[in-house]
Amino acid sequence: MAAPFVIAGNDLRQRVRDRSAIVLGVIAPLVIAALMSFAFRGTETFHYTLGVVDADRGPVAAALTQVLEDPGLRRFVSVKHLPSAAAATAAIRAKTIQAGLAIPAGFSAASTGSHPIDLQVLTSVDNSVAGTITSSIAASFAAQLNADRLSVATAGAAGIPADQAARLEAASATLRIPEQAVQRSIGAHQLKAVSYYSPAMAIFFLLFTVSFTARSFFVDRANGMIERMLAAPVRPYEILAGKALSVFVFGIVSLTIIAVVTSAAFGANWGNPAAAAALCLAMVISVVCVTALVIGVARTQRQAEGFASIAVFGLALLGGNFIFLSTSPPIMRHLALLTPNGWALRGFTDLATKGGGLGTVMVPVGAILVCSLVVGATAVLLARRALTT
Amino acid sequence: MNAIAIMRISLLRIARDRTALFFMVLLPVLVILIIGASVRGFGTFRVGVVDLGAGNAGRQLITALAHAPNIAVMSYTTVEAADTAVARSEVNTAVVLPAGMDAAVRRGRNVQIGVIAEQTNTTQQAAATAVDAVIAKHGGTVQAAAFTTAQAGGSFDHNLALASSLAPHVARVAVQSRQADASATVLPEGFSYSAPTMLVLFVFLNALAGGAAMIETRRLGMYERMAAAPVRARTIIAGETLTYATIALLQASLIIFVGAVVFGVSWGNPLAAVVLVVVWALVGAGAGMLAGTLFRTPEQATAIGPAVGIAFGMLGGCMWPLAVVSSTMRQVGHVTPHAWAVDAWTSLLSRGGTLSTIAGPLLILAGFACAFLTLATVRLRRILA
Numbered sequence: 001m002a003a004p005f006v007i008a009g010n011d012l013r014q015r016v017r018d019r020s021a022i023v024l025g026v027i028a029p030l031v032i033a034a035l036m037s038f039a040f041r042g043t044e045t046f047h048y049t050l051g052v053v054d055a056d057r058g059p060v061a062a063a064l065t066q067v068l069e070d071p072g073l074r075r076f077v078s079v080k081h082l083p084s085a086a087a088a089t090a091a092i093r094a095k096t097i098q099a100g101l102a103i104p105a106g107f108s109a110a111s112t113g114s115h116p117i118d119l120q121v122l123t124s125v126d127n128s129v130a131g132t133i134t135s136s137i138a139a140s141f142a143a144q145l146n147a148d149r150l151s152v153a154t155a156g157a158a159g160i161p162a163d164q165a166a167r168l169e170a171a172s173a174t175l176r177i178p179e180q181a182v183q184r185s186i187g188a189h190q191l192k193a194v195s196y197y198s199p200a201m202a203i204f205f206l207l208f209t210v211s212f213t214a215r216s217f218f219v220d221r222a223n224g225m226i227e228r229m230l231a232a233p234v235r236p237y238e239i240l241a242g243k244a245l246s247v248f249v250f251g252i253v254s255l256t257i258i259a260v261v262t263s264a265a266f267g268a269n270w271g272n273p274a275a276a277a278a279l280c281l282a283m284v285i286s287v288v289c290v291t292a293l294v295i296g297v298a299r300t301q302r303q304a305e306g307f308a309s310i311a312v313f314g315l316a317l318l319g320g321n322f323i324f325l326s327t328s329p330p331i332m333r334h335l336a337l338l339t340p341n342g343w344a345l346r347g348f349t350d351l352a353t354k355g356g357g358l359g360t361v362m363v364p365v366g367a368i369l370v371c372s373l374v375v376g377a378t379a380v381l382l383a384r385r386a387l388t389t
Numbered sequence: 390m391n392a393i394a395i396m397r398i399s400l401l402r403i404a405r406d407r408t409a410l411f412f413m414v415l416l417p418v419l420v421i422l423i424i425g426a427s428v429r430g431f432g433t434f435r436v437g438v439v440d441l442g443a444g445n446a447g448r449q450l451i452t453a454l455a456h457a458p459n460i461a462v463m464s465y466t467t468v469e470a471a472d473t474a475v476a477r478s479e480v481n482t483a484v485v486l487p488a489g490m491d492a493a494v495r496r497g498r499n500v501q502i503g504v505i506a507e508q509t510n511t512t513q514q515a516a517a518t519a520v521d522a523v524i525a526k527h528g529g530t531v532q533a534a535a536f537t538t539a540q541a542g543g544s545f546d547h548n549l550a551l552a553s554s555l556a557p558h559v560a561r562v563a564v565q566s567r568q569a570d571a572s573a574t575v576l577p578e579g580f581s582y583s584a585p586t587m588l589v590l591f592v593f594l595n596a597l598a599g600g601a602a603m604i605e606t607r608r609l610g611m612y613e614r615m616a617a618a619p620v621r622a623r624t625i626i627a628g629e630t631l632t633y634a635t636i637a638l639l640q641a642s643l644i645i646f647v648g649a650v651v652f653g654v655s656w657g658n659p660l661a662a663v664v665l666v667v668v669w670a671l672v673g674a675g676a677g678m679l680a681g682t683l684f685r686t687p688e689q690a691t692a693i694g695p696a697v698g699i700a701f702g703m704l705g706g707c708m709w710p711l712a713v714v715s716s717t718m719r720q721v722g723h724v725t726p727h728a729w730a731v732d733a734w735t736s737l738l739s740r741g742g743t744l745s746t747i748a749g750p751l752l753i754l755a756g757f758a759c760a761f762l763t764l765a766t767v768r769l770r771r772i773l774a
Contacts, residue, residue, distance in 0.1 A: 018686060018688055018689070019689065020686075020688045020689055020691075020692035020693070023689075023692045023693050023696060024692045024696070027696070028692075028696035028699075028700075031696070031700055032696075032699065032700060032703065035700060035703050035704060036703070038715075038717075038718055038721075039703070039709070039714040039715070039718045040713075040714065045511045045512075046511040046512045046514075046515055047511060072514075073518075075511055075514060076511040076514055076515055088569070089569040092569040092570055093569065093570045100569065111562060114560060115560060116560055116561060116562045117562070118562060118563045118564065118565045119562065119563070119564045119565070120565050120567065121564055121565065121566045121567070122566075122567055122568075122569040123566055123567065123568050123569060124568070124569060124570050125568055125570055126570070126575055126712060128459070129515065131566060132434070132458075132459040132519060133515050133518050133519065135522075135564050135566055136518045136519040136521065136522035137518060137522070138564045139522040139525070139526065139564050140518070140521050140522040140525045142561070142562040142563070142564055143522065143525035143526045143528070143529055144525065144529075145561075145562045146526075146529055146559075146561040146562055147525075147528065147529030147530075147532045147533060148532075149559055149560070149561060150529055150530065150532075150533040150552060150555065150556055150559050150561075151532055151533040151536035151537065151552075153533075153555055153559045154533040154534065154536070154537045154548060154551055154552040154555055155533075155536060155537045155540045155541050157551055157555055158537045158540075158541035158542075158543060158548060158551060159541050160540055160541050168540065171536075171540070172536060175532055175536060176532075177525050177528035177529060177531075177532050178494070178497070178498070178499045178500060178528055178531050178532055178535060179450075179494070179499075179500050179502060179524050179525075179527060179528030179531060180499065180500070180501055180502065180524070180528075181484075181501075181502050181504045181517065181520060181521045181524050182501045182502065182503055182504065183504050183505075183506050183508070183517060184485075184503050184504065184505050184506075185505075185506070185507050185508060186472045186475060186476060186505060186507070187507075188472075188475065188476035188507060190478075190507070190509070190510045190512075191477070191478050205696075208692070211691075212688070306411065309411060309412065310411060313412075313416055313419075317419055317420065317423055322420070322423070322424070322708075323423060323424060324478075326477050326478040326479045327435075327478065327479075328423075328426065329426055330463070332423065332426065333479070346477075349477050350476075350477070353476040353477060353478070354473075354476050
């Protein structure tokens, strides 16, 4: 058997025996993906209960209530009728409703008079989104009433005599605001937490391989293993190739197990298998290159552990393995694209939301391979020193 | 005295380890910075805007969106870029302002403004509702100008200017908001969220990973050498406990200092915060010593320690507020000490809590600390014996 295969086989055997490889490569990412899946199960669709207090019982209030119960809104708002504003306040404090809307008595009658009555939205400090949406729905409804009032006032100011006010009011009641929002779908799937964090955690724990392999290289060197191997008919690059091969095999096996298990058990969407495989392959190559660079740069085992830790956590932090990158400030999304794992997560995000095949991940895969080429070339330049000093 | 000497030597060994210093000093600060910058805007919708040449009317609408409360506007140059941003959830929805919008409005025509949102995505639908309200409000002035032109004559531009000047003075139906509950059950957003949660996470995480140092001490036979000297087992245990508690306290103090000075975090009632930090340091010390006595190799400690620490952090509300998960997961989360610590910090930072209001979580945390330290002591005694 060729030397690199023997070295890789030996490395993998040692790591499996120590159990740390199984913990980091399989158990930890799966446990965390499971936690993600359970934590967010049933909470990723936004929905809240709105308490409506109709103290007016007039036609305008009835129209507003009808808007709130529109089938289009029913997907994220459930209306619960309550007898008073005090009852709505109590319900918010008891967390049985997340926001309230009080339509005061006399609202309908006053809506066309000179002293209109305001609508009251009751909000919860723990659910500001529900308050925002309720205010928006109420404001959209009030916008038509206000537009009609402004139309009459402007026409009056433009010279229509005051005795025609009733006619103007009647005419304005049939108007519709001339700017309308028209929704358009792009056919994208919602990005679920488990679909983002399954590859994110798999890659995060894959990065730990850098630390383990670099450490094992320096332990081997300290024990005289490298010198003994070099004394045999083994070229220096075959030793490095063996170490790289062990990282490669470990990475591929780990990512494959996590992708299969999280897809089957937790419903994670890794996207098209061929495209996901291309991203995984590119990511593993980049981890091999980072490992080689750490071995090339470090002079001692302690240094290797330090550099590896900084590389692992630096890449994970910048690349978005800990945070949901999409909701981060734009500067962090740009910084993520300086890392191979940031590109990989962008690829997985696009596969889970937009779908598609290899074409979707062509740019991310290309970017990861370019990163790997630069890091790998630097590592090769430094490799001889690491093997011979 | 011997216990202090053991602690001093252990601390010196750790201070010389630059990797440990990276994890204890630099990493928590970086994570607080990154998570603090990301965990904000729960009540704000991110709205993308594409202006395809809408003219003055389009610019007015963009200004109205930018000034709307709870909407953060991000500009995109093409519809494709906005589509991608919506698909990736970088924005909750996007508004496409059509070419010639201004001219259409002036001619009194209806204008359709594209809003990108999936029917099945409730978050996007909710954001689209917020956008609808701004569009409707903006369109009111246009409606008044068109109506006046039809009823009284004159140019549209003149009537639009008239309607705009009258709008602030015409009595209108307003929407008033009032907060119904007095205090929050979650931590504030931004750094006030990330600093206390990362304190909880990293003190525990580093303590677990620090178990590797105790394993090294075991491997090097240093305990046997100490036992050969006239040093009692309980002195060695006291020395190790002091070491771990000191490291945890130093790290917590650093996070509190950086949080307050650099990120402007207000840590609440000082006495309650100090007691909470000390009790959490003891929980961390117990967990670290337990890791040092449970794991067989340093590799196991550095592999399993972070995995357990991160998992406990997730369960306990360090990575996301437990308010956003299901009630079952909230109950499961309170099996970890992390959830009780985050509850106590929430009380201090969000509700002006005092020592008496966090007495419950403190007692439970003290129970965790006692359990961890007792188990670790029993195991270390066995090792020393």
